[in-house]
Amino acid sequence: MIRLSIPVRQALAKLTLPVLIAAAFVLMLLGKADTVLAERARMALADALAPLFGVLAEPLGAVRAAADGIGELFTLHEENARLRAENERLRQWQTVALALDAENASLKANLHWIPDPPASYVTARVVADAGGVYARAVLLSTGPGTRIAKGQVALDDRGLVGRVTELGARSARVLLITDMNSRIPVILESSRAHAIVAGTDGPRPRLMYWPEGQMPAEGERVVTSAEANAFPAGLPVGTVHVAGGNVVEIVPAARLNRLEIVRIFDYGLHGIAPPEGQPARLQAADRRH
Amino acid sequence: MDRLPGIRPRESLGRRLDMAARWAFPASTTALLLLATAAPLGLPGQAEAQAAVALAAVYFWSLFRPAAMPPAVVFLIGLLADLLGYAPPGVGVLSLLLAHGFALRWRRLLVRQGFLLVWLAFTGLAIGVAMLQWALTSGLTLRLLPPAPAVFQALVAIGLYPALATLLTRAHQSLAAPERA
Numbered sequence: 001m002i003r004l005s006i007p008v009r010q011a012l013a014k015l016t017l018p019v020l021i022a023a024a025f026v027l028m029l030l031g032k033a034d035t036v037l038a039e040r041a042r043m044a045l046a047d048a049l050a051p052l053f054g055v056l057a058e059p060l061g062a063v064r065a066a067a068d069g070i071g072e073l074f075t076l077h078e079e080n081a082r083l084r085a086e087n088e089r090l091r092q093w094q095t096v097a098l099a100l101d102a103e104n105a106s107l108k109a110n111l112h113w114i115p116d117p118p119a120s121y122v123t124a125r126v127v128a129d130a131g132g133v134y135a136r137a138v139l140l141s142t143g144p145g146t147r148i149a150k151g152q153v154a155l156d157d158r159g160l161v162g163r164v165t166e167l168g169a170r171s172a173r174v175l176l177i178t179d180m181n182s183r184i185p186v187i188l189e190s191s192r193a194h195a196i197v198a199g200t201d202g203p204r205p206r207l208m209y210w211p212e213g214q215m216p217a218e219g220e221r222v223v224t225s226a227e228a229n230a231f232p233a234g235l236p237v238g239t240v241h242v243a244g245g246n247v248v249e250i251v252p253a254a255r256l257n258r259l260e261i262v263r264i265f266d267y268g269l270h271g272i273a274p275p276e277g278q279p280a281r282l283q284a285a286d287r288r289h
Numbered sequence: 290m291d292r293l294p295g296i297r298p299r300e301s302l303g304r305r306l307d308m309a310a311r312w313a314f315p316a317s318t319t320a321l322l323l324l325a326t327a328a329p330l331g332l333p334g335q336a337e338a339q340a341a342v343a344l345a346a347v348y349f350w351s352l353f354r355p356a357a358m359p360p361a362v363v364f365l366i367g368l369l370a371d372l373l374g375y376a377p378p379g380v381g382v383l384s385l386l387l388a389h390g391f392a393l394r395w396r397r398l399l400v401r402q403g404f405l406l407v408w409l410a411f412t413g414l415a416i417g418v419a420m421l422q423w424a425l426t427s428g429l430t431l432r433l434l435p436p437a438p439a440v441f442q443a444l445v446a447i448g449l450y451p452a453l454a455t456l457l458t459r460a461h462q463s464l465a466a467p468e469r470a
Contacts, residue, residue: 016359016360016361017360017386017389017390020364020382020386021387021390023382024364024367024379024382025379025383027378027379028377028379028425031379031429038377038378042375049324049327053327053328056328057329060328129336132336132374132376133337133340133376133426133442134430134434135375200435201438
Protein backbone atom coordinates (compact mmCIF):
# COMPACT_ATOMS: atom_id res chain seq x y z
CA MET A 1 0.00 0.00 0.00
CA ILE A 2 1.14 3.54 -0.73
CA ARG A 3 2.22 5.39 2.37
CA LEU A 4 0.58 8.79 2.58
CA SER A 5 1.29 11.51 5.08
CA ILE A 6 -1.38 12.06 7.72
CA PRO A 7 -2.66 15.43 6.35
CA VAL A 8 -3.07 13.94 2.85
CA ARG A 9 -4.90 10.95 4.28
CA GLN A 10 -7.20 13.21 6.29
CA ALA A 11 -7.91 15.34 3.23
CA LEU A 12 -8.74 12.23 1.21
CA ALA A 13 -11.04 10.96 3.95
CA LYS A 14 -12.88 14.28 3.94
CA LEU A 15 -13.27 14.11 0.17
CA THR A 16 -14.87 10.64 0.07
CA LEU A 17 -18.37 11.75 1.03
CA PRO A 18 -18.69 14.63 -1.48
CA VAL A 19 -17.26 12.42 -4.25
CA LEU A 20 -19.74 9.65 -3.46
CA ILE A 21 -22.63 12.15 -3.33
CA ALA A 22 -21.59 13.30 -6.81
CA ALA A 23 -21.48 9.63 -7.84
CA ALA A 24 -25.08 9.24 -6.61
CA PHE A 25 -26.14 12.06 -8.96
CA VAL A 26 -24.22 10.38 -11.81
CA LEU A 27 -26.05 7.14 -10.96
CA MET A 28 -29.39 8.95 -11.18
CA LEU A 29 -28.53 10.40 -14.59
CA LEU A 30 -27.25 7.02 -15.75
CA GLY A 31 -30.45 5.32 -14.57
CA LYS A 32 -32.49 7.92 -16.43
CA ALA A 33 -30.38 7.79 -19.60
CA ASP A 34 -30.08 4.02 -19.79
CA THR A 35 -33.21 2.47 -18.28
CA VAL A 36 -32.29 -0.95 -19.67
CA LEU A 37 -29.15 -1.07 -17.52
CA ALA A 38 -31.07 -0.28 -14.32
CA GLU A 39 -33.72 -2.82 -15.24
CA ARG A 40 -31.12 -5.50 -15.90
CA ALA A 41 -29.38 -4.90 -12.57
CA ARG A 42 -32.72 -5.04 -10.79
CA MET A 43 -33.83 -8.25 -12.49
CA ALA A 44 -30.43 -9.89 -11.88
CA LEU A 45 -30.93 -9.27 -8.15
CA ALA A 46 -34.54 -10.45 -8.40
CA ASP A 47 -33.36 -13.61 -10.19
CA ALA A 48 -30.98 -14.34 -7.34
CA LEU A 49 -33.63 -13.72 -4.68
CA ALA A 50 -36.69 -15.29 -6.33
CA PRO A 51 -35.82 -18.93 -5.47
CA LEU A 52 -34.99 -17.90 -1.89
CA PHE A 53 -38.27 -16.04 -1.52
CA GLY A 54 -40.05 -18.98 -3.14
CA VAL A 55 -38.74 -21.29 -0.43
CA LEU A 56 -39.60 -18.76 2.28
CA ALA A 57 -43.13 -18.30 0.93
CA GLU A 58 -44.20 -21.78 2.09
CA PRO A 59 -43.62 -21.43 5.86
CA LEU A 60 -44.66 -17.76 5.81
CA GLY A 61 -47.89 -18.71 4.05
CA ALA A 62 -48.52 -21.39 6.68
CA VAL A 63 -48.04 -18.84 9.47
CA ARG A 64 -50.38 -16.37 7.78
CA ALA A 65 -52.98 -19.08 7.19
CA ALA A 66 -52.83 -20.06 10.87
CA ALA A 67 -53.28 -16.41 11.93
CA ASP A 68 -56.19 -16.00 9.52
CA GLY A 69 -57.70 -19.24 10.81
CA ILE A 70 -57.75 -17.93 14.39
CA GLY A 71 -59.44 -14.73 13.21
CA GLU A 72 -62.01 -16.72 11.26
CA LEU A 73 -63.02 -18.73 14.32
CA PHE A 74 -64.73 -15.67 15.78
CA THR A 75 -66.77 -14.88 12.67
CA LEU A 76 -67.61 -18.48 11.82
CA HIS A 77 -71.33 -18.17 12.53
CA GLU A 78 -71.96 -15.00 10.48
CA GLU A 79 -69.71 -16.28 7.69
CA ASN A 80 -71.74 -19.47 7.51
CA ALA A 81 -75.04 -17.59 7.23
CA ARG A 82 -73.60 -15.29 4.56
CA LEU A 83 -72.28 -18.23 2.53
CA ARG A 84 -75.64 -20.05 2.76
CA ALA A 85 -77.43 -17.00 1.35
CA GLU A 86 -74.80 -16.56 -1.35
CA ASN A 87 -74.98 -20.24 -2.28
CA GLU A 88 -78.76 -19.95 -2.65
CA ARG A 89 -78.33 -16.97 -4.98
CA LEU A 90 -75.57 -18.64 -7.00
CA ARG A 91 -77.69 -21.78 -7.46
CA GLN A 92 -80.31 -19.64 -9.21
CA TRP A 93 -77.61 -18.08 -11.35
CA GLN A 94 -76.20 -21.48 -12.19
CA THR A 95 -79.50 -22.59 -13.77
CA VAL A 96 -79.63 -19.33 -15.74
CA ALA A 97 -76.00 -19.77 -16.85
CA LEU A 98 -76.54 -23.38 -17.93
CA ALA A 99 -79.60 -22.39 -19.98
CA LEU A 100 -77.71 -19.48 -21.58
CA ASP A 101 -74.70 -21.70 -22.27
CA ALA A 102 -76.88 -24.24 -24.09
CA GLU A 103 -78.62 -21.48 -26.03
CA ASN A 104 -75.26 -19.89 -26.92
CA ALA A 105 -73.89 -23.23 -28.15
CA SER A 106 -76.91 -23.86 -30.38
CA LEU A 107 -76.78 -20.30 -31.79
CA LYS A 108 -73.07 -20.61 -32.51
CA ALA A 109 -73.68 -23.96 -34.23
CA ASN A 110 -76.35 -22.34 -36.42
CA LEU A 111 -74.13 -19.37 -37.30
CA HIS A 112 -70.98 -21.39 -38.12
CA TRP A 113 -69.18 -19.29 -35.52
CA ILE A 114 -65.38 -19.46 -35.68
CA PRO A 115 -64.23 -19.76 -32.06
CA ASP A 116 -61.22 -17.78 -30.81
CA PRO A 117 -58.11 -19.98 -30.54
CA PRO A 118 -57.50 -20.95 -26.92
CA ALA A 119 -54.68 -18.87 -25.47
CA SER A 120 -51.64 -20.65 -24.07
CA TYR A 121 -50.66 -19.82 -20.52
CA VAL A 122 -48.15 -20.60 -17.82
CA THR A 123 -48.85 -20.54 -14.12
CA ALA A 124 -46.40 -18.86 -11.76
CA ARG A 125 -46.14 -18.30 -8.05
CA VAL A 126 -46.07 -14.76 -6.65
CA VAL A 127 -43.02 -14.67 -4.40
CA ALA A 128 -42.79 -11.07 -3.27
CA ASP A 129 -44.18 -7.61 -3.45
CA ALA A 130 -42.10 -5.69 -5.99
CA GLY A 131 -43.66 -2.26 -5.77
CA GLY A 132 -41.58 -0.19 -3.41
CA VAL A 133 -43.05 3.01 -2.01
CA TYR A 134 -44.32 4.56 -5.24
CA ALA A 135 -45.41 1.58 -7.36
CA ARG A 136 -47.70 -1.44 -7.23
CA ALA A 137 -46.16 -4.60 -8.65
CA VAL A 138 -45.43 -8.22 -7.75
CA LEU A 139 -42.48 -10.50 -8.43
CA LEU A 140 -43.12 -13.94 -9.93
CA SER A 141 -40.82 -16.92 -9.71
CA THR A 142 -40.97 -18.40 -13.20
CA GLY A 143 -38.26 -21.02 -13.37
CA PRO A 144 -35.75 -21.19 -16.23
CA GLY A 145 -37.03 -21.94 -19.72
CA THR A 146 -40.60 -20.70 -19.25
CA ARG A 147 -41.93 -18.82 -22.23
CA ILE A 148 -42.93 -15.45 -20.86
CA ALA A 149 -42.57 -12.18 -22.76
CA LYS A 150 -43.03 -8.57 -21.83
CA GLY A 151 -46.54 -7.27 -22.26
CA GLN A 152 -48.25 -10.61 -21.58
CA VAL A 153 -51.39 -10.50 -19.49
CA ALA A 154 -51.55 -11.78 -15.91
CA LEU A 155 -54.81 -13.06 -14.45
CA ASP A 156 -55.70 -14.68 -11.15
CA ASP A 157 -58.71 -16.94 -10.69
CA ARG A 158 -61.13 -13.99 -10.61
CA GLY A 159 -59.88 -11.33 -12.99
CA LEU A 160 -57.20 -9.14 -14.50
CA VAL A 161 -54.07 -8.64 -12.39
CA GLY A 162 -51.75 -6.69 -14.68
CA ARG A 163 -49.09 -7.03 -17.32
CA VAL A 164 -45.52 -8.33 -17.38
CA THR A 165 -43.18 -5.34 -17.50
CA GLU A 166 -39.76 -6.69 -16.57
CA LEU A 167 -38.27 -10.07 -17.24
CA GLY A 168 -35.33 -11.93 -15.74
CA ALA A 169 -34.04 -15.44 -16.25
CA ARG A 170 -35.94 -16.90 -13.28
CA SER A 171 -38.32 -14.12 -12.36
CA ALA A 172 -40.74 -11.65 -13.86
CA ARG A 173 -42.25 -8.43 -12.57
CA VAL A 174 -45.95 -7.80 -13.10
CA LEU A 175 -47.23 -4.23 -12.91
CA LEU A 176 -50.64 -4.32 -11.22
CA ILE A 177 -53.70 -2.52 -12.57
CA THR A 178 -53.63 -0.34 -9.43
CA ASP A 179 -50.21 1.15 -10.29
CA MET A 180 -50.05 4.83 -11.22
CA ASN A 181 -48.63 4.00 -14.64
CA SER A 182 -51.32 1.47 -15.55
CA ARG A 183 -53.93 2.43 -18.19
CA ILE A 184 -56.36 -0.22 -19.43
CA PRO A 185 -58.91 0.23 -22.22
CA VAL A 186 -62.21 -1.19 -20.96
CA ILE A 187 -65.87 -1.59 -21.85
CA LEU A 188 -68.72 -1.13 -19.36
CA GLU A 189 -70.53 -4.41 -19.78
CA SER A 190 -74.19 -3.36 -19.80
CA SER A 191 -73.95 0.08 -21.48
CA ARG A 192 -71.15 -1.00 -23.88
CA ALA A 193 -69.47 2.37 -23.30
CA HIS A 194 -65.70 2.58 -23.76
CA ALA A 195 -63.51 4.00 -20.99
CA ILE A 196 -60.04 3.79 -19.46
CA VAL A 197 -59.17 2.33 -16.06
CA ALA A 198 -56.27 4.30 -14.60
CA GLY A 199 -54.32 3.18 -11.52
CA THR A 200 -53.78 5.58 -8.63
CA ASP A 201 -51.45 3.52 -6.38
CA GLY A 202 -54.46 3.11 -4.07
CA PRO A 203 -56.45 -0.12 -3.74
CA ARG A 204 -59.07 1.08 -6.25
CA PRO A 205 -58.17 2.36 -9.73
CA ARG A 206 -60.30 5.08 -11.31
CA LEU A 207 -62.54 5.00 -14.34
CA MET A 208 -61.79 7.82 -16.78
CA TYR A 209 -62.99 9.14 -20.15
CA TRP A 210 -66.41 7.50 -20.19
CA PRO A 211 -68.81 9.05 -22.75
CA GLU A 212 -70.45 12.26 -21.64
CA GLY A 213 -73.94 11.98 -20.20
CA GLN A 214 -73.59 8.24 -19.61
CA MET A 215 -72.81 7.93 -15.93
CA PRO A 216 -71.60 4.39 -15.12
CA ALA A 217 -74.01 2.56 -12.85
CA GLU A 218 -73.00 1.32 -9.41
CA GLY A 219 -72.05 -2.36 -9.53
CA GLU A 220 -71.76 -2.48 -13.33
CA ARG A 221 -69.20 -4.99 -14.54
CA VAL A 222 -66.13 -3.67 -16.35
CA VAL A 223 -64.25 -5.87 -18.85
CA THR A 224 -61.20 -5.27 -21.05
CA SER A 225 -61.67 -3.99 -24.57
CA ALA A 226 -59.67 -5.19 -27.56
CA GLU A 227 -58.97 -1.59 -28.53
CA ALA A 228 -55.26 -0.73 -28.95
CA ASN A 229 -54.61 -4.46 -29.35
CA ALA A 230 -53.06 -4.72 -25.88
CA PHE A 231 -55.69 -6.97 -24.27
CA PRO A 232 -58.20 -9.48 -25.61
CA ALA A 233 -61.82 -8.41 -25.21
CA GLY A 234 -63.85 -9.51 -22.23
CA LEU A 235 -61.40 -10.18 -19.40
CA PRO A 236 -63.07 -9.20 -16.12
CA VAL A 237 -61.42 -6.11 -14.58
CA GLY A 238 -63.85 -5.27 -11.78
CA THR A 239 -67.09 -3.57 -10.85
CA VAL A 240 -68.02 0.11 -10.79
CA HIS A 241 -68.20 1.93 -7.48
CA VAL A 242 -69.36 5.54 -7.54
CA ALA A 243 -67.31 7.22 -4.83
CA GLY A 244 -69.21 10.48 -4.76
CA GLY A 245 -68.85 13.59 -6.87
CA ASN A 246 -67.76 12.70 -10.36
CA VAL A 247 -65.24 10.14 -9.14
CA VAL A 248 -65.92 6.62 -10.34
CA GLU A 249 -63.74 3.88 -8.90
CA ILE A 250 -63.29 0.28 -9.92
CA VAL A 251 -63.31 -2.49 -7.32
CA PRO A 252 -60.84 -4.95 -8.89
CA ALA A 253 -62.17 -8.44 -9.53
CA ALA A 254 -58.76 -9.97 -8.81
CA ARG A 255 -57.67 -10.29 -5.19
CA LEU A 256 -54.71 -7.96 -5.63
CA ASN A 257 -53.82 -7.73 -1.95
CA ARG A 258 -53.38 -11.48 -1.57
CA LEU A 259 -52.04 -12.80 -4.84
CA GLU A 260 -50.51 -16.24 -4.56
CA ILE A 261 -50.66 -17.80 -8.00
CA VAL A 262 -51.22 -16.03 -11.31
CA ARG A 263 -51.57 -17.26 -14.87
CA ILE A 264 -49.60 -15.48 -17.57
CA PHE A 265 -51.50 -15.64 -20.88
CA ASP A 266 -49.98 -15.31 -24.30
CA TYR A 267 -52.68 -13.86 -26.54
CA GLY A 268 -50.18 -13.06 -29.27
CA LEU A 269 -50.94 -9.34 -29.08
CA HIS A 270 -48.31 -6.74 -29.88
CA GLY A 271 -50.39 -3.62 -29.56
CA ILE A 272 -47.95 -1.89 -27.29
CA ALA A 273 -44.36 -1.45 -28.41
CA PRO A 274 -41.89 -2.97 -25.94
CA PRO A 275 -39.92 -0.33 -24.06
CA GLU A 276 -36.54 -1.40 -25.40
CA GLY A 277 -35.81 0.21 -28.75
CA GLN A 278 -34.09 -2.62 -30.51
CA PRO A 279 -36.66 -5.45 -30.17
CA ALA A 280 -39.40 -3.08 -31.40
CA ARG A 281 -37.49 -2.48 -34.59
CA LEU A 282 -36.80 -6.20 -34.98
CA GLN A 283 -40.46 -7.06 -34.53
CA ALA A 284 -41.47 -4.42 -37.09
CA ALA A 285 -38.97 -5.95 -39.51
CA ASP A 286 -40.41 -9.41 -38.81
CA ARG A 287 -43.92 -8.26 -39.58
CA ARG A 288 -42.89 -6.70 -42.88
CA HIS A 289 -41.44 -9.98 -44.18
CA MET B 290 -1.41 0.03 14.39
CA ASP B 291 -1.98 1.19 17.92
CA ARG B 292 0.88 2.61 19.79
CA LEU B 293 -0.54 2.69 23.29
CA PRO B 294 1.47 0.86 25.90
CA GLY B 295 -0.11 -2.02 27.76
CA ILE B 296 -0.65 -5.77 27.73
CA ARG B 297 -2.96 -7.14 25.09
CA PRO B 298 -3.61 -10.55 23.53
CA ARG B 299 -1.47 -11.90 20.71
CA GLU B 300 -2.57 -11.02 17.13
CA SER B 301 -3.53 -14.56 16.27
CA LEU B 302 -5.59 -15.51 13.19
CA GLY B 303 -8.67 -16.25 15.29
CA ARG B 304 -8.49 -12.87 16.98
CA ARG B 305 -8.05 -11.06 13.69
CA LEU B 306 -11.04 -12.91 12.23
CA ASP B 307 -13.02 -11.95 15.32
CA MET B 308 -12.09 -8.28 14.87
CA ALA B 309 -12.99 -8.37 11.17
CA ALA B 310 -16.36 -9.97 11.93
CA ARG B 311 -17.10 -7.32 14.55
CA TRP B 312 -16.04 -4.57 12.16
CA ALA B 313 -18.28 -5.96 9.40
CA PHE B 314 -21.26 -6.46 11.71
CA PRO B 315 -23.05 -3.10 11.12
CA ALA B 316 -22.85 -3.22 7.33
CA SER B 317 -23.75 -6.89 6.99
CA THR B 318 -26.69 -6.74 9.41
CA THR B 319 -28.02 -3.66 7.60
CA ALA B 320 -27.88 -5.56 4.30
CA LEU B 321 -29.56 -8.57 5.92
CA LEU B 322 -32.30 -6.35 7.39
CA LEU B 323 -32.93 -4.95 3.91
CA LEU B 324 -33.23 -8.47 2.48
CA ALA B 325 -35.50 -9.54 5.35
CA THR B 326 -37.86 -6.62 4.77
CA ALA B 327 -37.95 -7.50 1.05
CA ALA B 328 -39.10 -11.06 1.88
CA PRO B 329 -42.76 -11.91 1.27
CA LEU B 330 -43.96 -11.31 4.83
CA GLY B 331 -47.24 -9.86 3.64
CA LEU B 332 -47.13 -7.05 6.20
CA PRO B 333 -48.81 -3.75 5.39
CA GLY B 334 -46.37 -0.92 4.73
CA GLN B 335 -43.46 -3.26 4.12
CA ALA B 336 -41.95 -1.11 1.36
CA GLU B 337 -41.98 1.88 3.68
CA ALA B 338 -40.48 -0.24 6.47
CA GLN B 339 -37.64 -1.22 4.14
CA ALA B 340 -36.72 2.41 3.50
CA ALA B 341 -37.06 3.12 7.23
CA VAL B 342 -34.79 0.26 8.27
CA ALA B 343 -32.02 1.36 5.89
CA LEU B 344 -32.20 4.95 7.10
CA ALA B 345 -32.32 4.07 10.80
CA ALA B 346 -29.41 1.61 10.58
CA VAL B 347 -27.19 3.96 8.58
CA TYR B 348 -28.00 6.86 10.95
CA PHE B 349 -27.38 4.78 14.07
CA TRP B 350 -24.05 3.31 12.99
CA SER B 351 -22.80 6.58 11.46
CA LEU B 352 -23.51 8.20 14.79
CA PHE B 353 -22.16 5.60 17.20
CA ARG B 354 -19.62 3.61 15.18
CA PRO B 355 -18.64 5.63 12.10
CA ALA B 356 -15.50 3.53 11.56
CA ALA B 357 -17.71 0.55 10.71
CA MET B 358 -20.00 2.56 8.42
CA PRO B 359 -17.69 4.38 5.97
CA PRO B 360 -19.23 6.34 3.05
CA ALA B 361 -18.37 3.62 0.50
CA VAL B 362 -20.36 1.06 2.53
CA VAL B 363 -23.26 3.54 2.80
CA PHE B 364 -23.14 3.89 -0.99
CA LEU B 365 -23.40 0.12 -1.47
CA ILE B 366 -26.25 -0.19 1.05
CA GLY B 367 -28.06 2.61 -0.79
CA LEU B 368 -27.61 0.80 -4.09
CA LEU B 369 -29.01 -2.42 -2.59
CA ALA B 370 -31.96 -0.48 -1.16
CA ASP B 371 -32.67 1.12 -4.55
CA LEU B 372 -32.59 -2.21 -6.37
CA LEU B 373 -34.73 -3.97 -3.75
CA GLY B 374 -37.16 -1.06 -3.41
CA TYR B 375 -37.65 -0.55 -7.15
CA ALA B 376 -36.80 3.13 -6.78
CA PRO B 377 -34.98 5.03 -9.55
CA PRO B 378 -31.30 4.12 -8.99
CA GLY B 379 -29.40 6.76 -7.03
CA VAL B 380 -32.30 8.08 -4.96
CA GLY B 381 -31.66 5.79 -1.99
CA VAL B 382 -27.89 6.18 -2.42
CA LEU B 383 -28.10 9.96 -2.21
CA SER B 384 -30.50 10.04 0.73
CA LEU B 385 -28.46 7.54 2.76
CA LEU B 386 -25.20 9.40 2.01
CA LEU B 387 -26.83 12.64 3.15
CA ALA B 388 -28.11 10.90 6.30
CA HIS B 389 -24.55 9.67 6.91
CA GLY B 390 -23.20 13.20 6.45
CA PHE B 391 -25.90 14.58 8.76
CA ALA B 392 -25.02 12.06 11.48
CA LEU B 393 -21.27 12.80 11.18
CA ARG B 394 -21.88 16.56 11.26
CA TRP B 395 -23.92 16.43 14.51
CA ARG B 396 -22.03 13.50 15.99
CA ARG B 397 -20.08 15.41 18.65
CA LEU B 398 -23.26 16.99 19.93
CA LEU B 399 -25.62 14.02 19.66
CA VAL B 400 -23.46 11.22 21.06
CA ARG B 401 -23.36 12.89 24.47
CA GLN B 402 -27.14 13.41 24.57
CA GLY B 403 -29.81 11.01 25.74
CA PHE B 404 -31.95 8.84 23.52
CA LEU B 405 -34.76 11.39 23.20
CA LEU B 406 -32.64 14.04 21.49
CA VAL B 407 -31.07 11.46 19.15
CA TRP B 408 -34.59 10.36 18.22
CA LEU B 409 -35.67 13.97 17.74
CA ALA B 410 -32.76 14.54 15.34
CA PHE B 411 -33.74 11.34 13.52
CA THR B 412 -37.33 12.60 13.25
CA GLY B 413 -36.12 15.70 11.40
CA LEU B 414 -33.85 13.57 9.23
CA ALA B 415 -36.63 11.09 8.36
CA ILE B 416 -39.00 13.89 7.33
CA GLY B 417 -36.28 15.52 5.21
CA VAL B 418 -35.30 12.23 3.56
CA ALA B 419 -38.93 11.30 2.77
CA MET B 420 -39.46 14.73 1.17
CA LEU B 421 -36.20 14.45 -0.78
CA GLN B 422 -37.05 10.95 -2.03
CA TRP B 423 -40.53 12.09 -3.03
CA ALA B 424 -39.13 15.08 -4.94
CA LEU B 425 -36.37 13.05 -6.62
CA THR B 426 -38.68 10.18 -7.61
CA SER B 427 -41.23 12.69 -8.94
CA GLY B 428 -38.51 14.44 -10.92
CA LEU B 429 -36.96 11.26 -12.29
CA THR B 430 -40.28 9.70 -13.31
CA LEU B 431 -41.54 13.05 -14.70
CA ARG B 432 -44.79 12.72 -12.80
CA LEU B 433 -46.18 14.44 -9.73
CA LEU B 434 -46.51 11.59 -7.25
CA PRO B 435 -49.08 11.63 -4.44
CA PRO B 436 -47.46 12.91 -1.23
CA ALA B 437 -49.27 10.48 1.09
CA PRO B 438 -46.74 7.61 0.72
CA ALA B 439 -43.93 10.03 1.62
CA VAL B 440 -45.73 11.10 4.81
CA PHE B 441 -46.37 7.43 5.66
CA GLN B 442 -42.73 6.58 4.99
CA ALA B 443 -41.54 9.28 7.38
CA LEU B 444 -44.01 8.14 10.07
CA VAL B 445 -42.95 4.50 9.74
CA ALA B 446 -39.28 5.50 10.02
CA ILE B 447 -39.93 7.62 13.13
CA GLY B 448 -42.06 4.90 14.71
CA LEU B 449 -39.64 2.07 13.97
CA TYR B 450 -36.52 3.88 15.22
CA PRO B 451 -36.90 3.29 19.01
CA ALA B 452 -37.39 -0.47 18.59
CA LEU B 453 -34.52 -0.76 16.11
CA ALA B 454 -32.25 1.48 18.19
CA THR B 455 -32.82 -0.70 21.28
CA LEU B 456 -31.62 -3.76 19.36
CA LEU B 457 -28.74 -1.93 17.71
CA THR B 458 -27.59 -0.42 21.02
CA ARG B 459 -27.29 -3.93 22.49
CA ALA B 460 -25.32 -5.06 19.43
CA HIS B 461 -23.20 -1.90 19.56
CA GLN B 462 -22.10 -2.69 23.11
CA SER B 463 -21.48 -6.40 22.56
CA LEU B 464 -21.32 -7.96 19.10
CA ALA B 465 -20.05 -5.01 17.10
CA ALA B 466 -17.39 -3.88 19.58
CA PRO B 467 -13.89 -4.66 18.23
CA GLU B 468 -12.32 -3.75 21.60
CA ARG B 469 -14.07 -6.79 23.12
CA ALA B 470 -12.54 -9.21 20.61
